[in-house]
Amino acid sequence: MSIIIKNLKKYYPTKKNLVKAVDDISFDVKPGDFLAIHGASGCGKSTLLLMLGGLLHPTGGTVDIKDVNPYKLSNKACAAFRTENIGFVFQQFHLIPYLDIRDNIMVPALASYIEDLNMKVDESLEKFNLLERAHHKPSTLSIGEQQRVAMARALINSPKIILADEPTGNLDPDNSEIVLNTFKEFANQGGIVIMVTHEKSAINAAFSNIALDKGKLK
């Protein structure tokens, strides 16, 4: 299962000119790859990631995941496709404040049925060393713990792809290492990790990387 990006574009017309956030990008990502996309702020990294996740319609070009272009699917089918195949990790974690850690990890189950959910959640909690925090609210957790919860949530529905937007941006080196090791492990098991970052250590941890500059591949 590869991701094939062909001539992908995202333009934002303004009153004065046309902002080319992503401008005619093409590349492939194979299973087992851990790709880092890096570049200066505003170079179009996050826009590219959102387009890869089926969340942002491109102005042109195609994104094929498992030979499926999610933008040709209906909203419902696209959402189902995303749920089944993609896990997201964000810099701000976006944990739901009123749910405890266990419930936060289970949130993807709202969108689709997950087999052996409770067992998987227990395994995740153990894997990310969160068992003791299972019934705590996110606000009581450290930044590192919160990102580990976000990682557990991204992996609970066994996705094939992880899309991570600056996942280590707020983390100390130890927690960054945990996150990056998790990504490596995921890729080594045949998954695809595409990580947007501007941190050298994260770029170095990735198996491959591409650089963006003003929306174009460098």
Next chain:
Amino acid sequence: MLHLILKELFYRKTSTLLSFISIALAVTCLVSALSLLEGHKVLTDDIFQKAKTKQIEIMTKAEDKYRISTKDLGFNVLILPKAQNLSNFYADDFASKYMPEKFVETLANNRIVTVRHLLPSLKQKINWTEMKQTIILVGTRGEVPVIHKNPKKPLQQPVEDGHIVLGFQLAKDLNLKKDQTVTLLGEEFNISLIHSPRGNKDDITAWIPLAASQKILNKPKLINAILALECKCAWADIEKVKKELEKILPETQIIGMERRKAKTRKEIRTTAELLTKNSIKDILENRKNQELALQSFANILIPLVMLTCCIWIGFLAMTNVRDRKYEIGLLKALGLLSEDIILLFVGKAFLLGFIGSVFGFVIGAFGTSFFGGITIDSDINNVVFSGKTIFLIIFLTPFLSILASWIPAIYAAKEDPAEILRGE
């Protein structure tokens, strides 16, 4: 989903509490208004029933009181010989035909229910030759007791044998004094009484015992009128009296007198009854006006409160959407559809509406009873606790709550996750 809704409700306590209070308040207002209005109706009915019962009691008591107070307003009946021409009678003021004196006994011995006092008389205009004066002579024997009734105090005293009673003008013209002895058509009488002026023919009348008058006028055992005094019945019943008397004395004719008194008596009763009825009518009209005022007030207050609450709930829901922007973005990124997001907000609105309406209903219904002095009796229960009302309140309130949250829910559903997550 329900788990998520419930957790969120308890997490944002202030927002939840404010929404809950506004819904409960609106329902409390609605139920209170319903209970008060219905209670007012029930109280009015109660007041009406009590007033009606009271009226019947008062009128029953009044009947007796009026009977006592107006007993002297009974009417008189004059019994005349059947052959008497009434035109002549009215012209002369006495009958020219005669009937046996025993008629009065016949009447007295019968069970007449409508007549209480009987006064036989022999009356004639004569020339008092000794005094060279035309007078009206009345022979009277006083009251004949109606034997089957309890003896009553006689309304008119008889003139004692050998005595004469004179009208004022007659005594004055002839210069006669009390205790003076006079001769009337050859018979001597002692003046026992001189009446005060009456302003009618009584002032030229002389009253002597009946037997003496029969002798003087040469009408042995004859009379020309029987006065039945103080008939205790309404004037409207005169025909009944006539029938009763004519049945006993078929050779007589009966005429009624003093119509005004009887009519007055009936009018007093009618007026009193009307006054009581009008007083009840006034109470009912006042209550009706109060009810209309309450109804008008409720007609304005209830929609206003409902509308304000809807706007407030909508505002709170919109604030909630703003607070949960990243949560919405995340949920959509994780695969939740717009419908799921709508369901999240609508479900919350339904729960708040349902619980708020139940609380509001209970507070409204029992609060009105406690603070408003309206007893929750079966009549009010029939309206306030009717299936229709419960349906309207318990099911329509969540619907209104959903309606108020609908625009914010749509707004939330339309949130673009890419925009939210890109803007983080």
